[in-house]
Amino acid sequence: MNCDGSAILSAQGLVKSYWLGTTQVPVLRGVNLDLARGEFLAILGASGSGKSTLLHILGGLDRPDKGRVLFNGNDISSFTARQLNDYRNRRVGFVFQFYHLLDELDVLENVYLPAMIGKGLVGWLTHKRTAVQRALELIDQVGLGHRIHHRPWQLSGGERQRVAIARALMNKPDLLLADEPTGNLDWATGQGILALFGALHRSGQTIVMVTHDQRVASQATRTVFLADGQVQPGHTNPSSSNNSKIG
Amino acid sequence: MYRWVLALRYLVSRRVTLIAVLVVALCVFVVFVVMTVMNGLVGQFKERTHSFVGDCVVATESMVGFPYYDRFMDVLRSEPMVDSVSPVIRTYGLVALAGRQDAVGIEIMGIEPNSHFTVTGLGQGLHLHRDDPQTAFCSQADPNIPGCILGIDLVLNRDSSGEYDYRWLPLKATYDISCFPLTARGALERIGTGYVNTKRFGFSDVSHTGLAREDGGLIYVHFDQLQGLCGMSRPPARATAIHIRFKPKVSLQHGTRQVEGLWDRFAKDCQGMPQADLLGLVRVQDWKTYRKSTIAPMEKEQIAMIVMFILVATTAVSIVLVVFYMIVSSKTRDIGILKAVGESFWGVIGLVVNFALLIGLVSAFLGVLAGWLFLRYINQIEGWLFARFGFQLWDRTIFSIGQIPNQIQMGVVAVIVMCALLVCLTGCLLPAIRAARTQPVDTLRASPI
Numbered sequence A: 001m002n003c004d005g006s007a008i009l010s011a012q013g014l015v016k017s018y019w020l021g022t023t024q025v026p027v028l029r030g031v032n033l034d035l036a037r038g039e040f041l042a043i044l045g046a047s048g049s050g051k052s053t054l055l056h057i058l059g060g061l062d063r064p065d066k067g068r069v070l071f072n073g074n075d076i077s078s079f080t081a082r083q084l085n086d087y088r089n090r091r092v093g094f095v096f097q098f099y100h101l102l103d104e105l106d107v108l109e110n111v112y113l114p115a116m117i118g119k120g121l122v123g124w125l126t127h128k129r130t131a132v133q134r135a136l137e138l139i140d141q142v143g144l145g146h147r148i149h150h151r152p153w154q155l156s157g158g159e160r161q162r163v164a165i166a167r168a169l170m171n172k173p174d175l176l177l178a179d180e181p182t183g184n185l186d187w188a189t190g191q192g193i194l195a196l197f198g199a200l201h202r203s204g205q206t207i208v209m210v211t212h213d214q215r216v217a218s219q220a221t222r223t224v225f226l227a228d229g230q231v232q233p234g235h236t237n238p239s240s241s242n243n244s245k246i247g
Numbered sequence B: 001m002y003r004w005v006l007a008l009r010y011l012v013s014r015r016v017t018l019i020a021v022l023v024v025a026l027c028v029f030v031v032f033v034v035m036t037v038m039n040g041l042v043g044q045f046k047e048r049t050h051s052f053v054g055d056c057v058v059a060t061e062s063m064v065g066f067p068y069y070d071r072f073m074d075v076l077r078s079e080p081m082v083d084s085v086s087p088v089i090r091t092y093g094l095v096a097l098a099g100r101q102d103a104v105g106i107e108i109m110g111i112e113p114n115s116h117f118t119v120t121g122l123g124q125g126l127h128l129h130r131d132d133p134q135t136a137f138c139s140q141a142d143p144n145i146p147g148c149i150l151g152i153d154l155v156l157n158r159d160s161s162g163e164y165d166y167r168w169l170p171l172k173a174t175y176d177i178s179c180f181p182l183t184a185r186g187a188l189e190r191i192g193t194g195y196v197n198t199k200r201f202g203f204s205d206v207s208h209t210g211l212a213r214e215d216g217g218l219i220y221v222h223f224d225q226l227q228g229l230c231g232m233s234r235p236p237a238r239a240t241a242i243h244i245r246f247k248p249k250v251s252l253q254h255g256t257r258q259v260e261g262l263w264d265r266f267a268k269d270c271q272g273m274p275q276a277d278l279l280g281l282v283r284v285q286d287w288k289t290y291r292k293s294t295i296a297p298m299e300k301e302q303i304a305m306i307v308m309f310i311l312v313a314t315t316a317v318s319i320v321l322v323v324f325y326m327i328v329s330s331k332t333r334d335i336g337i338l339k340a341v342g343e344s345f346w347g348v349i350g351l352v353v354n355f356a357l358l359i360g361l362v363s364a365f366l367g368v369l370a371g372w373l374f375l376r377y378i379n380q381i382e383g384w385l386f387a388r389f390g391f392q393l394w395d396r397t398i399f400s401i402g403q404i405p406n407q408i409q410m411g412v413v414a415v416i417v418m419c420a421l422l423v424c425l426t427g428c429l430l431p432a433i434r435a436a437r438t439q440p441v442d443t444l445r446a447s448p449i
């Protein structure tokens, strides 16, 4: 549901390989992928199949050797440094496999960090109220309202992942990219996270989630497979994310 | 904005930053204390020299002196920028306690106390006749002979606290002072019975200028007495210098240039008059130039010290650089995260620079605070060290220093704080660029464990 058919993101012929000394290790060998606005897509693949690599390229954190990524029809490799920073800051929210929160900031600060980026003292002071407001809402939404002044190392893995999700949503991104958001969590905690994704999707959020777990992938509206460096068309799960509740 | 927040958190959470803070603070402390004391000493010395010399001097290097000084003094007195003028003879002679044979070589200065005490601060350094020109040259023992003022170190010793014990003033002493009268051509002149002219003077006072050379080797007598002794009183009478004090608002350069012009014209007008060629040796100089030979070495020491401080700063820069490299290396993941959420190249540079500025500010504050406390009690500390261990930074029996100068100059503080900030900025530059170049994927792929 919620898909309006227009492609928000489209990967065309992505090729990426790593060099180990003199040997070339091909990871992506021509990935084609279209993502409709409002879609909840799962990319399923074995460990080492290049899922993270693909997601990094889609999020503008890495560059492909060949091919291009179109965001709303614009090639992100042609972005200026400023446009690319804006893309990372406001267009895309990235949830990392290993949370990657800043230990020196507390939960609240970690969540509103993306809103602080690029703002001077005056800019920040004028935005602070609304930013803190939104951050508190998001933290509430991920169920950590009572922990806002805790530091990341005082939280469990699942709690950290939820903080990371709240941070990714801070600037109301067009696109949420999640790299194995449940990979390091037990099943029940993972279910909570997935329920959260389902709720987000229902509210219109476009999501791309990477996983190696079939059961996790089944929560998405569409699944594709990444194997041999290429995306194999998968199947659609008609009503998958509608049956979960927010955890 | 978050950069300051994050920089502050890094500052308090990373122990290595403490090392950088301590190193920079220590450098600030050392430079602050040494600069303050050194500047104080040099300033004190210059002030004393200025007080001793007056603003400007018209002087000849020849011991023969120059004629028509009195006429030029009249010219000067009619100038609105001149406050007062005073003629001086400075020469060499011999002095011995009256009736004894063991004469020693000495410098002798002839002054007119009335004018000289207004041109210079000499009168304030007298002990018994402080600022009293009338009785300055009255002999203490015998009112019938002229008096002389002795440089204080000639007759009194300093105790370990730098104080003179005035109970030992030789109030009853009389001295035989001998001079070598010179003709205008510089030959020894026969006066009375011989080539040497001797006269007896009674002790009248001691002069404390705070200048080692003057206090330890100069006797002052009345200008007229010395003129006679040196054979300079026969017309046209001669002197070796005219000391000038300008009116308060006259700048040193401007006043000196004016006097120079006046002198050139005066010397030209005197052409053809007897002994007029002696005028060619006369120079007009402000007090700094006049005493260049003693001021310049001190200023050179000051410069040498600044060069040493630059070396200190270089050390500080390298330590800051190492510390920043360590911090940046241990924080690549954080930087990767920041870039992943949209921070720019310059934003990361800004973060590191803010961090550096913070370290600079904190350490400058600590260094200046410690320096301020230390300077405030430096004399007590030195006194305590002396009382406890017999250690004295400057041996007061040798150096003409009362208190260690500890007047804090805001200019010095400002320069040092700026330098501390500069040191931190220079030190963080390379690490900042390295951090800003970080590619997010390179640091975020790995798990934080």
Ligand SMILES: Nc1ncnc2c1ncn2[C@@H]1O[C@H](COP(=O)(O)OP(=O)(O)OP(=O)(O)O)[C@@H](O)[C@H]1O
Residues within 6 Å of the ligand: A018, A019, A020, A025, A027, A045, A046, A047, A048, A049, A050, A051, A052, A053, A054, A212, B445
């Ligand atoms: N910087 C690199 N240098 C060399 N090889 C790399 C580098 N990054 C990734 N690889 C290799 O590329 C392949 C794909 O890595 P990637 O992290 O994208 O896999 P993944 O599908 O996300 O795996 P996982 O499920 O374990 O996270 C792996 O074989 C990996 O070893």
Ligand SMILES: [Mg+2]
Residues within 6 Å of the ligand: A051, A052, A053, A097, A179, A180
């Ligand atoms: Mg991965």
